[in-house]
Amino acid sequence: MTATIGDQKNSLNSDPSRGIILVVDDNPANLQVLSSFLDQSSFEVWAARSGEKAIQRLENDNLPDLILLDIMMPGIDGFETCKYLKSESNPRVRDIPIIFMTALSDTADKVKGLRLGAVDYITKPFQHEEVLVRVEHQLKLKNLTKTLIDKNTELQQIQTQLIQAEKVATLGQMTAGIAHEVNNPINFIAGNLNFVEEYFRDVVNLLELYQKYLPDPPTEIQNAIKTKDINYLLNDLSKIIQSMQVGTDRVTEIVSSLNKFSRHGEAGKKLANLHEGLETTLLILGHRLKANAHRPAIKLIKEYGELRLIECYPGELNQVFMNLISNGIDAIEEIKKNQYFDENFRHIGMIWIKTEVIGERVILRIADNGSGISEANRTKIFDAFYTTKVIGKGTGLGLSIAYQIVVNNHRGKLSCHSTQGEGTEFVIELPIR
Ligand SMILES: Nc1ncnc2c1ncn2[C@@H]1O[C@H](COP(=O)(O)OP(=O)(O)OP(=O)(O)O)[C@@H](O)[C@H]1O
Ligand SMILES: [Mg+2]
Structure with missing residues (x-):
C-alpha cells in the first residue's frame, strides 16, 4: 500500500513535518531551490537525481506523500518514470500523487503528463507561492480520498453486519x-x-x-x-x-x-456441543438432500471425532454450518445443470462433514463434490454481495457472514480449498476457549 493515512498522521502529528515530498530532478540548482523552499515550509524533502534513483528510493517501506517529477532527465525521463510508477504492477506506489515540473511553454508535455496519471504540473521558473498552493492542494485531496475510501469500507462492513x-x-x-x-x-x-x-x-x-x-x-x-x-x-x-x-x-x-x-433468548458465549449444532442444521436442511426431479439424493458422509464442549455463540455457528452446507448443495446442483445436455451423466452428489480436535482447536471440514471454484473467483467469495448465482437465488452474503462469525466473533479461521469441476472444502478452525 501507499503511505496510509495513519503514516501521514504520524508524520503530521508526531513531528512538525507536514508531509514527505520526493523531488526528482537532474538539475542540482533546481533541486537546491525546491528543497530549501519546501523545507522552510515545514515539509520533509527527499531528493533524487534521476528516474532510476527515484524508483530505487520508492522500494523502501517508508513512502513519500507526494512526488515532484521533472520531465527532461537523462536515463528514463519523467514520463517513463511516471508510467512505471502508475502501472498496475505497482499497487504500493501508484496512489502517490505526482506533480510534473515543466517549462512554461510545453503544453503538449503538460497534457501528456496528465494523461499518464499525474495530478498537476508546476512551471519553471518556480513561483514559490504557486508551488506551495499546488502541493498543499494535492495533499489535502489525497487525505480526503483516503478518508472517503476508509469510510466507504467501514460503511460496507456495517451494512454486512x-x-x-x-x-x-x-x-x-x-x-x-x-x-x-x-x-x-x-x-x-x-x-x-x-x-x-x-x-x-x-x-x-x-x-x-x-x-x-x-x-x-x-x-x-x-x-x-x-x-x-x-x-x-x-x-x-x-x-x-x-x-x-x-x-x-x-x-x-x-x-x-x-x-x-x-437458541432463542440466549445471549453471550455458551459452552456448546458442535455436533448438536451440525445435527440440528442437517435436520433443517434435510429436505434439500433428498432426491428430486433433477438429481438423485445427495449422500451425506459424517466423520465425527471426539469433541469437547467449546465456548462459542452456538446460534451464530449454526448459521455458518447452514451457509456452508447450503452452498455445497447448490454447487452439486450446479454440476448437474452444467451436464444437462448429457443424458447419461450420472453424478452422485456427496457432502462430507468431518470434525476433530487438534491441540486447543476444533477443526470442522465441510466438503462437497460440486462445481468447485476457479482460482480467480476464490479471492472474491468472502466479499459481501459476491455471488455467481442467478438473481433471487443468492444474495452473496452467506460466506461473508460466515467469515465474520468465525474470524471476528470467534477468533477462528475459515479457509477454502477447491478444484474447479471437482469440488470444494471449507475448513473452520475454532479455539476451544
Ligand atoms: N461449496 C461451493 N462450491 C462452489 N462454489 C461455491 C461454494 N461456496 C461458495 N461458492 C461460490 O461463492 C459465492 C459466494 O457464496 P455466498 O454463500 O457468499 O453467496 P451465495 O451462496 O451466492 O448467496 P447467499 O447469500 O444466498 O448465500 C457463490 O455464489 C459461489 O459462486
Ligand atoms: Mg451461500
Whole structure:
C-alpha cells in the first residue's frame, strides 16, 4: 500500500513535518531551490537525481506523500518514470500523487503528463507561492480520498453486519415461531394418544369378556365379526396407535431441534456441543438432500471425532454450518445443470462433514463434490454481495457472514480449498476457549 493515512498522521502529528515530498530532478540548482523552499515550509524533502534513483528510493517501506517529477532527465525521463510508477504492477506506489515540473511553454508535455496519471504540473521558473498552493492542494485531496475510501469500507462492513444480524434474527425468529406454534398441538396429540391407547385396551378387554361369557352370539353379531375381520382390525389398530406415537415423538424431537437451532433468548458465549449444532442444521436442511426431479439424493458422509464442549455463540455457528452446507448443495446442483445436455451423466452428489480436535482447536471440514471454484473467483467469495448465482437465488452474503462469525466473533479461521469441476472444502478452525 501507499503511505496510509495513519503514516501521514504520524508524520503530521508526531513531528512538525507536514508531509514527505520526493523531488526528482537532474538539475542540482533546481533541486537546491525546491528543497530549501519546501523545507522552510515545514515539509520533509527527499531528493533524487534521476528516474532510476527515484524508483530505487520508492522500494523502501517508508513512502513519500507526494512526488515532484521533472520531465527532461537523462536515463528514463519523467514520463517513463511516471508510467512505471502508475502501472498496475505497482499497487504500493501508484496512489502517490505526482506533480510534473515543466517549462512554461510545453503544453503538449503538460497534457501528456496528465494523461499518464499525474495530478498537476508546476512551471519553471518556480513561483514559490504557486508551488506551495499546488502541493498543499494535492495533499489535502489525497487525505480526503483516503478518508472517503476508509469510510466507504467501514460503511460496507456495517451494512454486512446489519444484514447478518437481520438474517440471524429472522431465521431465529422463524424457527422459534414455528417451534412455538407446533409445540402446543403436538403436546395435545401426544398427550391424548396415551388415553386413546388406554381406552382402546379397555374396549378390547371388554370385547374379550363378552366372547368369554357369550361364546355363541346371535347371527347378526357373528356375521359382523366375520365381515369386519375383527381380529385383524384389533391387531392393526394397536399398530396404528404405535406408529402414531412414533410420529408424534419425531415431531416433538424436531420442535426441540428447532428451539436449539434458534437458541432463542440466549445471549453471550455458551459452552456448546458442535455436533448438536451440525445435527440440528442437517435436520433443517434435510429436505434439500433428498432426491428430486433433477438429481438423485445427495449422500451425506459424517466423520465425527471426539469433541469437547467449546465456548462459542452456538446460534451464530449454526448459521455458518447452514451457509456452508447450503452452498455445497447448490454447487452439486450446479454440476448437474452444467451436464444437462448429457443424458447419461450420472453424478452422485456427496457432502462430507468431518470434525476433530487438534491441540486447543476444533477443526470442522465441510466438503462437497460440486462445481468447485476457479482460482480467480476464490479471492472474491468472502466479499459481501459476491455471488455467481442467478438473481433471487443468492444474495452473496452467506460466506461473508460466515467469515465474520468465525474470524471476528470467534477468533477462528475459515479457509477454502477447491478444484474447479471437482469440488470444494471449507475448513473452520475454532479455539476451544
Ligand atoms: N461449496 C461451493 N462450491 C462452489 N462454489 C461455491 C461454494 N461456496 C461458495 N461458492 C461460490 O461463492 C459465492 C459466494 O457464496 P455466498 O454463500 O457468499 O453467496 P451465495 O451462496 O451466492 O448467496 P447467499 O447469500 O444466498 O448465500 C457463490 O455464489 C459461489 O459462486
Ligand atoms: Mg451461500
